[in-house]
Amino acid sequence: MPSGQGLVPSDGHARPRDACGVVGVLATAPARAADTGVAARAYQGLAALQHRGDQSAGIAAGAAGRRTGRVAGPGPVREALARADVDALRGDVAVGHVRYATAGGLGTANIQPIERQVGGVWFALAHNGNLVAAPQPADGSDLEPGASDSLTVATLLAEALAGGASSFEQALCDLLPKLTGAYSFVLTDGRSLYGLRDPKGLRPLCLGRGGDAWVFASETPALMEMDADFVREVEPGELVVADASGIRSVRPFPPESVEHRLCLFEFVYFSRPDGDLYDRSVYLTRWRAGAALAVHAPLPLDETRPEREVLVLPLPDSAIPAAEGYAARSGLPYGEPLVRNREHGRSFLAAAQGERERRAASKFRLIPELVRGKRLVVVDDSLVRGTTTRAVTAQLRAAGAAEVHLRIASPPWRWPCPLGIDVGSHGELAAATSTLSAIRDELGVDSLNYLPLDQLLDAVGAPAGQFCTGCLTGDYPVRVPTVPGQRPDDVLVPAPAGCVSRTVAHRTANHRSIRKEPQR
Ligand SMILES: O=P(O)(O)OC[C@H]1O[C@H](OP(=O)(O)OP(=O)(O)O)[C@H](O)[C@@H]1O
Ligand SMILES: NC(=O)CC[C@H](N)C(=O)O
Ligand code: SF4
Ligand SMILES: [Mg+2]
Structure with missing residues (x-):
């Protein structure tokens, strides 16, 4: 897809749908050592965000920079994610997603979180929002007709890593200013947890802390379900990076492009x-x-x-x-x-x-x-x-x-x-x-x-x-x-x-x- 071209649904009806829900959990010591089940906490958060989408649900987890596993499937959280599978998913960091498709079909490839392994780097991505323009991947070979806008982003990140980006964070920061539209992302590379909002802050995302973990969620009630207290909203145009040593804030967008323009219908409906x-x-x-x-x-x-x-x-x-x-x-x-x-x-x-x-x-x-x-x-x-x-x-x-x-x-x-x-x-x-x-x-x-x-x-x-x-x-x-x-x-x-x-x-x-x- 050429840069600047709208990312429209694959069914050709230009019919965007609703807001998805995203969550992320990163355990810090001593929870990390105790292996307290970041996936189980992500599950609780997704259940609290069920109203944001019920077409599919998924959780991907990692530790020490590696993938530990993923549970995902079609339907609402309780159908898509078998509780025993989620409880068995170990790791220090997890991201989760409930989907209502805005771009692309309902096929398995579009179920999120989307994962990629590029050399020694693994990452998983969960997206709430809809892109209206993005660069054309050089090799879109994994982008079948019907691929979602989120898949395009994963492919672009993978290409940047394959092309020699110095780190996952660098690949992300280079790509973000080239995306147009609405996006709150929660991502992980198995070591850090990333929460970011587009420069207009169109979709919500908040940061929480509790039970020796950093937590991201689309909405504040989900934080509570994940045993976390509200810390603050992620700012428009802000990338919050959480790792074992704490959190830091990165601003990948030109300052003049950043403003608060939250979707008013988040309040209404x-x-x-x-x-x-x-x-x-x-x-x-x-x-x-x-x-x-x-x-x-x-x-x-x-x-x-x-x-x-x-x-x-x-x-x-x-x-x-x-x-x-x-x-x-x-x-x-x-x-x-x-x-x-x-x-x-x-x-x-x-x-x-x-x-x-x-x-x-x-x-x-x-x-x-x-x-x-x-x-x-x-x-x-x-x-x-x-x-x-x-x-x-x-x-x-x-x-x-x-x-x-x-x-x-x-x-x-x-x-x-x-x-x-x-x-x-x-x-x-x-x-x-x-x-x-x-x-x-x-x-x-x-x-x-x-x-x-x-x-x-x-x-x-x-x-x-x-x-x-x-x-x-x-x-x-x-x-x-x-x-x-x-x-x-x-x-x-x-x-x-x-x-x-x-x-x-x-x-x-x-x-x-x-x-x-x-x-x-
Ligand atoms: O005019 P329409 O096209 O019908 O759309 C508007 C309706 O859709 C939503 O309800 P929904 O049942 O989706 O959710 P709710 O249970 O949260 O009200 C909204 O609250 C309105 O009731
Ligand atoms: N509703 C959403 O936020 C959907 C995210 C993404 N555009 C998808 O279709 O999967
Ligand atoms: S305010 Fe309306 S146009 Fe803007 S993001 Fe929300 S639903 Fe879409
Ligand atoms: Mg209603």
């Missing part, structure tokens, strides 16, 4: 609610977004039937904090009549639309008594293709809901994401191809509204310039490839203004807040 990002509780940012939404888009008052009961409900799981915030701020009753079927993974993460629809249709069990005859305020964190809301609205109507008012705790998705999320074309996006009233009618809801971007950013509380908002604004922090014939301006509809509702009512059903609002 991807990350676990019990974690922190930018030193802020993900849960509380979602709660505040829901509270702001209650003020921005209240439930219209039904003056003809004021006796009708009202219920604010979330689409579990991700929207629960936002729905709680909406109910608290509006003073309306809150309930959870939709019970998540735990056997179903996140529907958004399915690789194909048919599978997404199947997951969405069977994702929730509904308690009909809780919705029958009521006016419902249904809160979701995001509306991308509308797969989830379409299925749920039908369920709620069938159970006898009187009205369904949909409230989305983030702005409309109107541009694709080539930086690691499963939306590759404008045609897939409800808000890129339809007017708000057309979306409302297509979903079968009585009213629809979104939270404006400035209010979402207020809810997060970090400076607006510190995020990627490309899918909402078309403004990406790196140059991204365009899909021919699908330029955003060709299909954009006017930005929504106010609530799109069938029922014309100017008063609202909000009451004074009766719940205590949580403080940070």
